[in-house]
Amino acid sequence: xxxxxxxxxxxxxxxxxxxxxxxxxxxxxxxxxxxxxxxxxxxxxxxxxxxxxxxxxxxxxxxxxxxxxxxxxxxxxxxxxxxxxxxxxxxxxxxxxxxxxxxxxxxxxxxxxxxxxxxxxxxxxxxxxxxxxxxxxxxxxxxxxxxxxxxxxxxxxxxxxxxxxxxxxxxxxxxxxxxxxxxxxxxxxxxxxxxxxxxxxxxxxxxxxxxxxxxxxxxxxxxxxxxxxxxxxxxxxxxxxxxxxxxxxxxxxxxxxxxxxxxxxxxxxxxxxxxxxxxxxxxxxxxxxxxxxxxxxxxxxxxxxxxxxxxxxxxxxxxxxxxxxxxxxxxxxxxxxxxxxxxxxxxxxxxxxxxxxxxxxxxxxxxxxxxxxxxxxxxxxxxxxxxxxxxxxxxxxxxxxxxxxxxxxxxxxxxxxxxxxxxxxxxxxxxxxxxxxxxxxxxxxxxxxxxxxxxxxxxxxxxxxxxxxxxxxxxxxxxxxxxxxxxxxxxxxxxxxxxxxxxxxxxxxxxxxxxxxxxxxxxxxxxxxxxxxxxxxxxxxxxxxxxxxxxxxxxxxxxxxxxxxxxxxxxxxxxxxxxxxxxxxxxxxxxxxxxxxxxxxxxxxxxxxxxxxxxxxxxxxxxxxxxxxxxxxxxxxxxxxxxxxxxxxxxxxxxxxxxxxxxxxxxxxxxxxxxxxxxxxxxxx
Numbered sequence: 001x002x003x004x005x006x007x008x009x010x011x012x013x014x015x016x017x018x019x020x021x022x023x024x025x026x027x028x029x030x031x032x033x034x035x036x037x038x039x040x041x042x043x044x045x046x047x048x049x050x051x052x053x054x055x056x057x058x059x060x061x062x063x064x065x066x067x068x069x070x071x072x073x074x075x076x077x078x079x080x081x082x083x084x085x086x087x088x089x090x091x092x093x094x095x096x097x098x099x100x101x102x103x104x105x106x107x108x109x110x111x112x113x114x115x116x117x118x119x120x121x122x123x124x125x126x127x128x129x130x131x132x133x134x135x136x137x138x139x140x141x142x143x144x145x146x147x148x149x150x151x152x153x154x155x156x157x158x159x160x161x162x163x164x165x166x167x168x169x170x171x172x173x174x175x176x177x178x179x180x181x182x183x184x185x186x187x188x189x190x191x192x193x194x195x196x197x198x199x200x201x202x203x204x205x206x207x208x209x210x211x212x213x214x215x216x217x218x219x220x221x222x223x224x225x226x227x228x229x230x231x232x233x234x235x236x237x238x239x240x241x242x243x244x245x246x247x248x249x250x251x252x253x254x255x256x257x258x259x260x261x262x263x264x265x266x267x268x269x270x271x272x273x274x275x276x277x278x279x280x281x282x283x284x285x286x287x288x289x290x291x292x293x294x295x296x297x298x299x300x301x302x303x304x305x306x307x308x309x310x311x312x313x314x315x316x317x318x319x320x321x322x323x324x325x326x327x328x329x330x331x332x333x334x335x336x337x338x339x340x341x342x343x344x345x346x347x348x349x350x351x352x353x354x355x356x357x358x359x360x361x362x363x364x365x366x367x368x369x370x371x372x373x374x375x376x377x378x379x380x381x382x383x384x385x386x387x388x389x390x391x392x393x394x395x396x397x398x399x400x401x402x403x404x405x406x407x408x409x410x411x412x413x414x415x416x417x418x419x420x421x422x423x424x425x426x427x428x429x430x431x432x433x434x435x436x437x438x439x440x441x442x443x444x445x446x447x448x449x450x451x452x453x454x455x456x457x458x459x460x461x462x463x464x465x466x467x468x469x470x471x472x473x474x475x476x477x478x479x480x481x482x483x484x485x486x487x488x489x490x491x492x493x494x495x496x497x498x499x500x501x502x503x504x505x506x507x508x509x510x511x512x513x514x515x516x517x518x519x520x521x522x523x524x525x526x527x528x529x530x531x532x533x534x535x536x537x538x539x540x541x542x543x544x545x546x547x548x549x550x551x552x553x554x555x556x557x558x559x560x561x562x563x564x565x566x567x568x569x570x571x572x573x574x575x576x577x578x579x580x581x582x583x584x585x586x587x588x589x590x591x592x593x594x595x596x597x598x599x600x601x602x603x604x605x606x607x608x609x610x611x612x613x614x615x616x617x618x619x620x621x622x623x624x625x626x627x628x629x630x631x632x633x634x635x636x637x638x639x640x641x642x643x644x645x646x647x648x649x650x651x652x653x654x655x656x657x658x659x660x661x662x663x664x665x666x667x668x669x670x671x672x673x674x675x676x677x678x679x680x681x682x683x684x685x
Contacts, residue, residue, distance in 0.1 A: 006057065007064040008237070010045055011265045011478035012036055012071060015292020015333045015352060016450055017044030018476040018657070021052060021062075022483060027607050030055055031476045033450070033657050036292075038352045041071060042225040049233045064601075065230070065237035066248055066482040068265040071222055072215035072258055074293050076314045077329055077348060079117070081214035082158035086118045087148065087177060088206070089165040090125040095203055096210075114315030117214055122155060124148040126164075126177070134170030145177060149184055159213040163193035163206040168494055171195070189216065196257065197319060199494040199592065204317045211316065212259035219258035223251050238526070242268040244322035246305060247488020247598070250525050260320060262313060265478045266296035267323040270305050272481020273446050276471050278303055279673045284443045285469065286429065288459060289478065290452040292333035292369075293350040295425050297326045297432060300446075306436075309540070309551070321490045321596070328428045330421045332372070332451035333357060335365040336402050336413075344406060346421045358398030359390040366402055368421055370395035372454055374414035376624035376633075377661055379654055415625045422455060426462040433463070440465050448474035453660040457649075457678060458627075461663065468666075468678035472638075475657025487530075487599035489521045492592050498544065499567065499588040508559035510593050511537055515556075518597035525599070532600045540592035541571050543583060549591050550574055608672045609643040616645040626650060626663060645670045649678075 009020045019032040032051045037043040045067075049059055075081045088095060096116035126148055127141035152160060160181055167174045171194030178190045197208040226239060241254035244263035254261055266289055273287045283303045289296040299306045308324040310317065329348020333356065336346050346368060351357055357367035372378050373395050380390040396410050403413035433440050444467040447456025453474045460468050471477050491514040515535060522533065537556055542549035552574055558566045568588060576582040618634035625631075631650045638655035646669050647653065649662035653676070662668050662678060669677045 006062045007066075007483050008062050008235075009066045009068075009268075009479040009482040010048065011068040011268060011476070011482065012041045012044060013265065013291040013293065013450070013478075015331070015350070015356070016475075017041070017048055018479040019045075019048040019052065020473065020476050020479040020483065021057060022480075024602075029473070029480075030057070031473050031479070031657055033475060035354075035356070036352070038354050040225065041069070041222055042229045045226065046229050046233060049235070059233050059235045062235050062237050064483075065235060066240045066242060066268075066485065067226070068242035068268040068478050068482045069219075069222070069261060070265040070291070070293065072219055072262045072264070073266070073313065073327065075215045075218055076117075076211065076262070076316070077294060077327065078350070079314070081117070082217045083156075084118050084122065084210060084213050085152045085155060085157040085160045086123045086206070086210065087160060087162045088123065088125055089129060090127045090144075092165065092202070093120070093123050093125045095206060096120075096123065099203060117210055117316070118161075122157065124151060128164060128173045130164065130166040130170055130173065132166055132169070134166060136170070136172070140173045140176050142180075145180060149181060152181075152188075153185060157188065158217050159189040159191065161191050161193070161206070161209045161213050163202065163209055165202060167192075167194040168198040168200060168205065171198070189213065191216070196259070199319070199492065200496065201319075204319050207316050208259060208319055211262065211313075211318065212257065215258050215262070219261065220255050223255050227251065240525075242482045242485055243488065244311075244318070244320060244325075245307070245488050245490065246271045246323045246485060248482065248485045249487065249489070253525070259318070262318060263296075263311070263322050263325045266298070266325050266327070268482040268485055269296070269448060269478035270298045270300070270323050270325075270481070271485050272471070272477040273298075273448065274300055274303070274305055275481070275484050276469065276477075276673075276675060277446065280469055280671060280675050280677065282444050282469065285446045286433075286440065286443050286465070288425075288429075288445055288447045288452055288456055289449040290447070290455055291331050291449045292352065292451070293329070293331045294348075295328045295330050295428075295452075295455075296449075297328070297425075297429055298324055299432070299436065299438070299443075321492075321594075326428055326432055328424055330368070330424050331449075332369040333367050334421065335367045336371075336399070336417045336420075338402065338405055342405070344402065344416060344420055346417055347424065357395070359392060359395035361391050361394060364394075364398055366395070366398040366417070368417060368451065370398055371414035371417040372451075372659075374399060374411055375418065375626075376622045377454055377652060378659055379635075411625055412628070415628060418455070418458070419627065422458045422462060425455070425459055429459065429463055444469055446470075448477040448658075450475045450658055453658045455661075457661055457663045457666060460678070460680075466680040468676075470660050470676035470678070472674035473655075473657055474660075475655075484603055486601065487522060487525055487527055487597075489518055489597050491515075491517045491521070491595045491597075494592050495590070497590055499541065499564070499590050502590065504559060504562045504564050507564075507593070508556075511556060511559060511595060514593060514595035518595050522597050522599050527599055527601065529602060530599045531602060534598045534600075536596045536598075538594045538596075539567065539571075539590055540594065541588050541590050543575070544587040544589045546589075549589075550578060551594070609670075609674055611644045611672070612642045613644065616641055616647055618651075622652060624650065624652065624661075626661075631664070641670050641674075641676075643670055643672045643674070
């Protein structure tokens with residue numbers, strides 16, 4: 001047997017840890033799901049590795065290991081991160097409360113900003129001041145700093161974030177603070193905004209650094225345990241971690257910059273979805289990833305993921321380049337509750353895997369998974385690969401108080417819980433599509449994650465999408481997507497200057513400098529067997545006096561040949577495409593120069609299926625409730641379906657990592673790669 005022949009992808013969700021192992025010799029895929037151990041997520045990985053061993057896998061043969069995680073994302077959504085102190089320039093203590101002043105939803109006067117992650121009593125001001133060009137106006141007041149460090153010491157915090165005005169131009173004062181804290185409080189971590197995100201806009205820069213520190217202790221603790229667990233399980237592969245930008249990086253880089261992993265797991269899912277979309281022959285797809293804690297939504301347009309430098313999570317800006325992602329606190333573990341007005345709510349809080357939904361046998365809160373079980377969607381004996389049996393009696397007992405309050409039957413209440421969750425998801429998807437100017441009817445909806453295939457058809461009807469895609473292994477797509485991810489890194493340099501005022505040679509030198517830094521980063525990852533590497537160059541630019549910029553792709557050749565007019569033409573055209581107008585006479589202001597490097601490791605190759613002319617055979621029937629109506633639905637086993645099979649809804653399709661619900665008036669077909677394509681027979685609404 002050939003050694004070191006396996007590639008392993010792992011994704012740790014709030015409820016389950018997913019593993020996908022691929023044999024590079026024959027393309028065989030083994031997937032496993034094991035409950036996430038919230039107090040020690042690496043234990044879930046160990047349990048998964050033990051399950052692989054039971055399948056006859058020698059862990060010493062694993063040569064490639066990629067790991068995605070939602071630990072950071074869930075920490076922010078659930079607001080249970082580190083206790084952090086915040087040091088700012090004197091006069092800016094309320095930066096986190098003011099945020100951007102404007103309403104989060106401009107047309108809703110009741111909309112409110114999120115509560116800051118750091119309370120005001122842990123925000124400390126220090127006397128110092130820099131001009132916009134980095135010139136020191138007021139030196140750092142050492143006595144004032146000493147007093148504030150005394151207060152921070154008494155507060156017993158996990159870490160300190162420093163964000164001074166204009167420090168992205170001149171980090172001298174931030175560096176002085178870090179040095180002094182290290183001398184006096186050596187066990188306290190310090191994150192500087194000038195190191196983590198050296199760009200203009202104080203609030204966004206502060207939040208990036210705060211988010212990094214807020215999740216860092218949990219992430220670092222997890223990575224240390226991960227390395228020890230892998231050594232204990234005799235896995236020789238170097239761990240790589242998925243990033244928010246859809247790429248991967250080594251574990252040392254991820255420990256230092258955990259904010260880059262906030263959308264780690266979901267971004268890997270989008271990369272896996274991109275591969276599926278191409279094979280299924282689609283270009284425009286809404287991805288819908290529902291795990292135990294959250295539903296993550298993204299857009300694939302023209303076959304490629306959409307990227308942004310301006311994501312939001314829990315109401316906070318996440319400014320690093322990343323796969324454009326929108327999260328809703330609604331997953332299989334989200335539980336139902338009654339608000340002060342007597343209305344039924346589902347989420348955003350989750351029961352996680354411990355104690356888990358009531359049907360797991362240890363919890364007592366009515367989670368969405370309990371509703372799925374009560375409505376007949378789930379098989380009590382084969383849930384999550386048969387790892388444990390679901391208890392429908394305990395599920396009904398948990399839902400009963402909600403049902404009594406609503407004066408409904410338990411089954412009606414469970415159905416209502418599902419519809420509330422779908423309404424929350426519909427609102428988010430609708431906002432996304434309106435913001436981007438997309439017509440959802442021109443898109444398909446791709447559902448994955450443990451709970452995604454259960455809910456995708458429901459959401460498709462709500463947003464009037466007529467085709468639904470379900471991968472062969474939807475419950476573990478984030479793990480398999482990580483195996484197809486590239487090494488991606490972004491180098492950004494900020495300098496606010498008019499395009500007319502910077503010489504083409506200086507601009508070219510700037511990009512060459514960023515290119516050199518990007519290549520250095522890729523070399524530091526110590527990657528073997530890269531198939532290819534690519535560099536792309538962009539400018540963040542705007543018309544002078546505008547508030548926000550657009551990303552302008554450029555060619556390095558333009559700079560080398562002195563063709564600055566091509567940059568101008570490209571900007572004017574992009575501005576017209578995005579906003580419907582352009583001004584050829586207006587000055588263009590450059591904000592950021594940006595170089596992205598992509599290193600491409602070997603890819604996973606999927607085999608095509610043989611076509612069957614026979615009709616699929618159901619294994620049994622179950623009574624299910626769909627939108628208030630009862631149906632007798634056939635139940636199919638996914639592994640027994642092959643290319644050419646068609647199934648009319650209502651129907652249930654079971655597999656070890658998820659369950660697919662097919663609604664009435666929809667038909668599910670299997671394509672040559674084993675993907676399920678659900679089509680609306682009416683072709684519209």
